[in-house]
Amino acid sequence: MPLREIITDSTEELAAELASMDIDPGGVGIMTSKAFSHRIRVRKLKSPAANILKQEMLSVGGDCATSRTVILGDETPQDVLMMGTRRQLAAVAKKLKSQPFGLKKLASEIALFLSRTGKGEAAGRETLTAIVAGAPLPLLMGIVNVTQDSFSDGGQFVAPEAAVAHALELEKQGADILDIGGESTRPGSEPMPAEQESGRIVPVITELAAKAAAPISIDTMKSPVAAAALDAGARVVNDVSAGRFDGEMFALVADRGCPLILMHMLGQPKTMQDQPHYDNLMDELHRFFEDRLSAAVKAGISESQLIIDPGIGFGKSMIHNYIILNRLRELLSFGRPVLVGVSRKSLLKNKLGESPADRLEETITAQTVAVMNGATVLRVHEVLPAVKSRAILQRTLGTP
Numbered sequence: 001m002p003l004r005e006i007i008t009d010s011t012e013e014l015a016a017e018l019a020s021m022d023i024d025p026g027g028v029g030i031m032t033s034k035a036f037s038h039r040i041r042v043r044k045l046k047s048p049a050a051n052i053l054k055q056e057m058l059s060v061g062g063d064c065a066t067s068r069t070v071i072l073g074d075e076t077p078q079d080v081l082m083m084g085t086r087r088q089l090a091a092v093a094k095k096l097k098s099q100p101f102g103l104k105k106l107a108s109e110i111a112l113f114l115s116r117t118g119k120g121e122a123a124g125r126e127t128l129t130a131i132v133a134g135a136p137l138p139l140l141m142g143i144v145n146v147t148q149d150s151f152s153d154g155g156q157f158v159a160p161e162a163a164v165a166h167a168l169e170l171e172k173q174g175a176d177i178l179d180i181g182g183e184s185t186r187p188g189s190e191p192m193p194a195e196q197e198s199g200r201i202v203p204v205i206t207e208l209a210a211k212a213a214a215p216i217s218i219d220t221m222k223s224p225v226a227a228a229a230l231d232a233g234a235r236v237v238n239d240v241s242a243g244r245f246d247g248e249m250f251a252l253v254a255d256r257g258c259p260l261i262l263m264h265m266l267g268q269p270k271t272m273q274d275q276p277h278y279d280n281l282m283d284e285l286h287r288f289f290e291d292r293l294s295a296a297v298k299a300g301i302s303e304s305q306l307i308i309d310p311g312i313g314f315g316k317s318m319i320h321n322y323i324i325l326n327r328l329r330e331l332l333s334f335g336r337p338v339l340v341g342v343s344r345k346s347l348l349k350n351k352l353g354e355s356p357a358d359r360l361e362e363t364i365t366a367q368t369v370a371v372m373n374g375a376t377v378l379r380v381h382e383v384l385p386a387v388k389s390r391a392i393l394q395r396t397l398g399t400p
Contacts, residue, residue: 011036015028033085037085041080046102050066062083066078140176142170146201163204167208178216191270218238259305269314313342338376
């Protein structure tokens, strides 16, 4: 009686396995919905709500882990962990609709979670299609640093003609987006006046907009720079501060209707790597994106314009970065595309002591992990190797 475990995140692959066993087609649909379990942390439920939730989860065959104080009736709100298949979560959401203590709202949140994580295609695909119609996933964002002091290629493309030539070469190699930045945000970097930053990027974007077919992204934290770049022909704003450092950024994006990338960063570039600390890294990332997405929507930005970036290397230790890469899929519950920028970064250092420009193999490996865990946009220095890697990932993962 040989045993074989079926390990897959694909409902299609599991359905094919079931069909190969001559299981009734109706049963295939039922069993597929039972097979994928989720572990969902619910914040701050009072004891009555937590007790009801546990009983309802048990009643549908799932479970719910609660604090030891919940059974004693402690009124202090506590986090709980729901554990169940998609079918069980859908069933409990239906039951919670008639329950008090805020559980009706939880029912709606569970239904939203299931809708966002149960899609057969990449989260937020409509956003990516709006940027580059018909492009394969992951989209590749080619980096063009018009800076003196970027950590990897500072000074190479400061001259506008050099930056334009480099960007056109990246497009030729297969870049789907060209990301132009005039201010370094490497650890320890100093801020730059908006006028100086605009002076660097506007000539480059103006010429590129006339010569390149690929959409242009502006990498900036300043709304005047973003406005100048959009006027020059850029179509995407990439804000590493997620709108926190410039109160006018959200208003600008809402007015222009362009896609906006919201990145997580602990502190500011100058100090972000000074012993970064998190009590619960993934929980704090989740809370951050809850806040920034909500703030953006309240400012008039459509949710469909938004992309999130966990900010690899921005206020994270090496272990923090690897935890994020490993658990990246947790961010898909926002229903937004996830961008990852890991190219040449210090977490990829190895015992050979290679310089940033010599970390190609390490970069491709980390990018592969990111894509397999849900990333749909990669910000890269070397485009052609990423294009080749993407072709294999598409065959392996069956992505569009």
